[in-house]
Amino acid sequence: MNDVGLRQNSDGLDLPISRSTAAFLREQRVVPGGSMRQASWFEPHPPYAARGEGCWIIDLDGRRFLDCANNFFSLIHGHAFAPIVSALSEAIARGTAFGVPTEAEIALAEAITARNPHLEQTRFCNSGSEALLAAVKGARGLTGRHRVAKFEGCYHGSYDHMEVSLDSSPENWNDPEGNPASVPYAKGTPPAVLADTVVLPYADADRCAAILKREGPSLAAILIDPHASKAGMVAMPAEVLAAVTEACARDGIMLISDEVVNFRLSHAGLSPLIGLKPDFVTLGKIIGGGLPVGAVSGPARSMAVYDHAAGKPRVAMGGTFSANPLTMAAGLASLTHYDQAAVARLNGLGDRLREQVNRGLAGTPARLAGRGSMFRLHLGARDVIDYRSARPLPAEATAVTRIHAAMLTAGVLLTPNCSGALSTPMAEAEVDGIAALLVEKALATSGWR
Ligand SMILES: Cc1ncc(COP(=O)(O)O)c(C=O)c1O
Known part of the structure; x- marks a missing residue:
């Protein structure tokens, strides 16, 4: 990574930075906020995509992320679908x-x-x-x-x-x-x-x-x-x-x-x-x-x-x-390629995800909502019935941000409010992996229960 650049930390030490960080610093100069979209931005900055492969995004530093954001639910077949x-x-x-x-x-x-x-x-x-x-x-x-x-x-x-x-x-x-x-x-x-x-x-x-x-x-x-x-x-x-x-x-x-x-x-x-x-x-x-x-x-x-x-x-x-x-x-x-059978398979995977996550979170005030291939994590004991009840309280919002960051570090990209959508290249193995990680990271994150 040393060839990418150096950034001074608060102690004045020069630290090597990743290619994504270098891209972000570059983008900040020419784009307000250093990003083209508010909805997909999160701190310190999102990874910069180099390419996509099925349900995976590979960033400039070669890290692989299982993509559950799917360009805000627009990619039903993931990336570079043949x-x-x-x-x-x-x-x-x-x-x-x-x-x-x-x-x-x-x-x-x-x-x-x-x-x-x-x-x-x-x-x-x-x-x-x-x-x-x-x-x-x-x-x-x-x-x-x-x-x-x-x-x-x-x-x-x-x-x-x-x-x-x-x-x-x-x-x-x-x-x-x-x-x-x-x-x-x-x-x-x-x-x-x-x-x-x-x-x-x-x-x-x-x-x-x-x-x-x-x-x-x-x-x-x-x-x-x-x-x-x-x-x-x-x-x-x-x-x-x-x-x-x-x-x-x-x-x-x-x-x-x-x-x-x-x-x-x-x-x-x-x-x-x-x-x-x-x-x-x-x-x-x-x-x-x-x-x-x-x-x-x-x-x-x-x-x-x-x-x-x-x-x-x-x-x-x-x-x-x-x-x-x-x-x-x-x-x-x-x-x-999103025919009746593909729709049914993907919706079934979504049910599987919700069932596994909600089983793992049983006894806590959190649950995974959604329908078909889409899901969203809610923290808090109240019933979620509309925008007002879905709006996280401040401590819940902080926890959602932490869970999102923990998922990213573990290699799963969700949207910043911990929602996501599955894509057809995914199968049971990916879904079970997402479920296990989401439960683990939610339970390990404090401040919401
Ligand atoms: C329900 C809904 N309607 C409209 C839009 C706007 O679509 P676009 O981002 O393509 O302008 C979105 C985008 O996320 C959406 O979620």
Whole structure:
């Protein structure tokens, strides 16, 4: 490591530093915060990836990490999956972007419809955030209204309205009537954004119904992620879902189901599992095979809002790199190999992980929540039912950070809040290893029980 560089410690001693540390020091000079993404950053700095191999990341220093972050749940087949590599190699040799359509975009749209016939039509874009933005605009175009409702704490990308109440806290999360307040996330959020975004409680059906009764007639859309990671990765109660669908039917509100993450839960995504027929479904992550992607899908009657064939569409949706042939090729390979059997196998591995960890943590206040191939560790004895109860207390947050660091040192990469997602290259051996380590590191970490 000596060839990499030296860094003075607090005693003024020159110590050799790792290649990842050298990269971080270099990046700090040209990138604010020394990292491109807040969500994946942790102290002192994440390892820098040199390459990936199946379910492993190899960093600049040659250390191997079992990758449970999977680029924030977007890599269903891990890294450098051979069918994706060959689909991409073939596509790249044909050219990367044309400004005219390709057959690849038809094939991926058809693959989505084949998995869920309710999703008759699709438009692609380059990120989940972009998809949410387009879906909200689509709902506005169909209803002629501009206000939206979303659930407290839920993440739907980085669009102004979607960020409202993303990180509200006990000091500001209630309005005078005890309903969730519309809390700004970014400094400088326009007051109009707060006024136009109604915040709903994730696990209180009566309150949710009462808010929607009052606000429903002015809403263009209700946004839901009925198994939201930020709401603890627990299911939204059926009564809350019923209050939402009832309000949509009564007041002509468009229902947007955000399945950017949860599409991986079944062959057809999350909504068919819970009997939802949304007007728009937003997609991303696994449908791009590891390349940047987003999509809005839905029945032809709602997707018609983007139809430009007869002139100016009610709502424009497009972009220079939308439906680029590389993403389309990688996405098709990704979905083709995530068939019914692969979904069932991976979901079974997730059940196995939760069962083993929860057995190991029995008798403590901690548990592993999640569904299918996704999981999240909770510390604390209270029931986790929504964003408020999932939000760690200060001592729990410190312990989560320590457990994350201990897992990393032991060679397992989780997201910084100790959540993760499995990928198809994993098998029982990897899952059992993750379970044993997670139990060991959680029990060895003080401050949470
Ligand atoms: C539920 C959900 N919606 C939307 C997004 C935004 O997707 P992207 O990061 O591709 O913009 C994310 C990203 O993590 C997400 O988790």
